[in-house]
Amino acid sequence: MKRSRLCVLTIAASILSNPPLHKGGTVSEEAGQTLVPVVRAEATGTLTGLVKLDGPAPKGKPINMAKEPICVKAHPTPPLTEEVVAGANGTLQNAIVYISEGVPNSTFDPPSDPVVIEQKGCQFHPHVVALQSNQKLQVVNSDPTSHNIHPLPSNNREWNRSQPPGLPPLEESFAREEIAIPVKCNIHAWMRCYIAVFKHPYFSVTGATGSFSLKNLPPGNYAIAAWHEKFGTLTQKVTIAAGETKTLDFVFKPRANMSE
Amino acid sequence: MWTERSIEHEKASRARVGRLRPQAFRLPVLAILAAILPATLPSAVCFAQQTRIGNVTGSLKRGKELYRRYCVGCHGVLGNGQGENAPYLDPRPRDFTAGVFKCRSTDTGHIPTDMDLYETLGRGLHASAMPSWFPLTRQQRIDLIAYVKTFSPRFHEEKPEPVVPVPPEPPASPESLNRGLEIFKKMECAKCHGLSGRGDGPSASTLTDSKDRPIVPYDFTTGERFKCGQTNQDLYRIFMTGLDGTPMPSYLKDLKPDQAWDLVHYLRTLQMNYENSANNGAVKTSPARQPGRSIRNALRAVSGSK
Ligand SMILES: [Cu+2]
Numbered sequence: 296m297k298r299s300r301l302c303v304l305t306i307a308a309s310i311l312s313n314p315p316l317h318k319g320g321t322v323s324e325e326a327g328q329t330l331v332p333v334v335r336a337e338a339t340g341t342l343t344g345l346v347k348l349d350g351p352a353p354k355g356k357p358i359n360m361a362k363e364p365i366c367v368k369a370h371p372t373p374p375l376t377e378e379v380v381a382g383a384n385g386t387l388q389n390a391i392v393y394i395s396e397g398v399p400n401s402t403f404d405p406p407s408d409p410v411v412i413e414q415k416g417c418q419f420h421p422h423v424v425a426l427q428s429n430q431k432l433q434v435v436n437s438d439p440t441s442h443n444i445h446p447l448p449s450n451n452r453e454w455n456r457s458q459p460p461g462l463p464p465l466e467e468s469f470a471r472e473e474i475a476i477p478v479k480c481n482i483h484a485w486m487r488c489y490i491a492v493f494k495h496p497y498f499s500v501t502g503a504t505g506s507f508s509l510k511n512l513p514p515g516n517y518a519i520a521a522w523h524e525k526f527g528t529l530t531q532k533v534t535i536a537a538g539e540t541k542t543l544d545f546v547f548k549p550r551a552n553m554s555e
Numbered sequence: 556m557w558t559e560r561s562i563e564h565e566k567a568s569r570a571r572v573g574r575l576r577p578q579a580f581r582l583p584v585l586a587i588l589a590a591i592l593p594a595t596l597p598s599a600v601c602f603a604q605q606t607r608i609g610n611v612t613g614s615l616k617r618g619k620e621l622y623r624r625y626c627v628g629c630h631g632v633l634g635n636g637q638g639e640n641a642p643y644l645d646p647r648p649r650d651f652t653a654g655v656f657k658c659r660s661t662d663t664g665h666i667p668t669d670m671d672l673y674e675t676l677g678r679g680l681h682a683s684a685m686p687s688w689f690p691l692t693r694q695q696r697i698d699l700i701a702y703v704k705t706f707s708p709r710f711h712e713e714k715p716e717p718v719v720p721v722p723p724e725p726p727a728s729p730e731s732l733n734r735g736l737e738i739f740k741k742m743e744c745a746k747c748h749g750l751s752g753r754g755d756g757p758s759a760s761t762l763t764d765s766k767d768r769p770i771v772p773y774d775f776t777t778g779e780r781f782k783c784g785q786t787n788q789d790l791y792r793i794f795m796t797g798l799d800g801t802p803m804p805s806y807l808k809d810l811k812p813d814q815a816w817d818l819v820h821y822l823r824t825l826q827m828n829y830e831n832s833a834n835n836g837a838v839k840t841s842p843a844r845q846p847g848r849s850i851r852n853a854l855r856a857v858s859g860s861k
Binding site: 362363440441443444445447452453454455456457458459462465481482483484 | 653655662663664665713741742743746747757758761762763765797799800801802803804805806807808809
């Protein structure tokens with residue numbers, strides 16, 4: 296009830312703020328797009344940068360998969376834990392950089408492409424994914440063994456599905472913003488990944504180089520946050536002018552930010 | 556709507572019958588309304604959050620009194636499972652604020668129906684400190700369910716659906732048991748429950764619940780009952796819906812109904828006490844819910860072959 300009322304309000308608000316763009320009762324594809332600021336001419340700001348760790352990164356430890364011989368066989372040498380994956384210059388992989396404050400009030404339709412998590416070698420790939428609320432998540436099992444996919448959200452529905460080998464991908468979605476949902480496979484206690492859910496499209500997960508890029512930013516004042524599963528969250532303020540490209544680095548200090 | 560504050564004001568609002576607040580009606584009024592109005596009307600928006608089992612409606616006010624008397628010691632005043640006895644219990648009392656429940660007829664990730672909660676309360680949770688509350692009256696149990704639902708906003712925001720259908724059970728046969736064994740292998744139930752169902756599979760010792768506390772898989776060999784019932788329908792529902800909050804996942808997307816029934820039939824062969832429990836009738840069940848005779852015959856036919 297609450298949600299449908301909210302929905303009506305949102306629609307009403309968007310009609311009021313964009314009166315010439317909304318023609319008639321049906322929401323055409325065109326009308327849907329005009330509500331999203333990313334296609335506005337001025338929404339062309341870009342923010343790029345690096346996420347780094349100040350000081351030596353803790354090394355990953357070999358994962359003991361002895362409880363599942365099939366998993367052991369999948370790796371010539373035991374894979375390393377992925378809590379902290381750092382490059383040579385302290386650049387951090389698997390961090391999520393996103394707008395935490397200042398996102399324009401709007402509804403953002405989720406992209407139609409799904410985000411895919413593959414279970415391979417008894418690990419989740421990638422280790423950290425980010426998607427929009429109600430965007431499709433596909434979970435694929437490429438192993439010759441069963442896994443169970445068990446997200447442990449605090450702001451979304453907790454579900455737990457078994458996925459034996461050879462079955463089609465599971466499709467799910469998350470309705471609400473949450474950064475980030477830990478995911479377990481109970482059968483293989485070492486398996487873990489994180490799913491971050493955003494109500495807007497302004498997020499970026501760092502790869503091997505530790506770099507991020509937020510594109511199509513409307514001009515404005517923003518709080519930009521960097522999240523890392525081990526080191527927590529850092530936030531910085533930034534102002535983006537129309538069409539501006541800025542750089543911003545995040546440096547985690549392991550001791551100050553270590554929660555465990 | 557159905558908040559604490561509105562309970563406190565129940566008395567006051569009862570005087571203003573003109574305001575169509577659900578709490579303002581007592582049972583007889585509801586019964587009359589139900590008789591007069593078409594069946595679909597009372598289930599419309601304004602009654603959406605009411606707790607109803609059959610034609611009995613739960614009272615939050617009485618539910619709260621009962622909760623404070625019987626439940627608070629373990630589940631806590633806030634319903635968060637942190638009552639004063641909680642540290643001494645294993646498994647720990649349920650945290651109602653999360654709105655996550657093991658025993659459901661709904662798919663994994665969804666809130667249970669009122670009937671699911673009502674049945675759990677009447678049955679108790681086997682192998683835990685949660686007793687059967689059957690000694691309370693039907694009305695009292697429904698009152699309690701109404702109150703317990705107020706601890707989680709999920710019951711205001713979500714609907715208890717989709718319900719996982721349980722189609723009629725086909726007769727058990729030696730062939731069905733053999734197919735069930737193949738499904739047991741393919742679904743890799745033994746990873747946790749062990750090849751003989753003792754709960755001693757390779758992953759058993761590493762299992763944790765959703766609050767990261769150690770949890771053990773069900774041991775079929777010593778058990779006659781399950782956490783969520785003891786009939787074949789209950790068993791079907793357990794692995795098709797999953798036991799949310801625990802490592803036990805849903806197999807709904809993996810198994811067709813016929814395969815699920817084959818698995819039910821096979822799982823019964825792991826229960827050494829099953830044949831006895833089928834006869835002792837310790838808990839009242841309708842004839843339709845009693846384990847079928849066919850499975851016992853099939854069991855005898857394949858005994859020694861497992
Ligand atoms: Cu796994």
